[in-house]
Amino acid sequence: MNVVLNPELEELIQSQLDTGKYENVEAVVREALRLLSERNNRNMVARKVKNLFDKTQTGDRDFTEVETLGNTRIVSVSGFVDRILGEGQD
Secondary structure: OOOOOOHHHHHHHHHHHHOOOOOOHHHHHHHHHHHHHHHHHHHHHHHHHHHHHHHHOOOOOOOEEEEEEOOEEEEEHHHHHHHHHHHOOO
């Protein structure tokens, strides 16, 4: 795959190469794509958390819904919220 970059991006890549942290252009691009993927994953998780939070604010915490949040599968929002609230109490 060939990609044409504008001068600003070429300068950014070159500045990263000049730090000595990366061996070549491919390593810089690979790291940039890895960081983009991580950011996209964080945004997806944040949307799911907000969606679940919004559902708990309706006052009806007795619904059941399957959500996957990272490695956690949430089946009962009320149980999940109760578990979080109970963790700080002893």
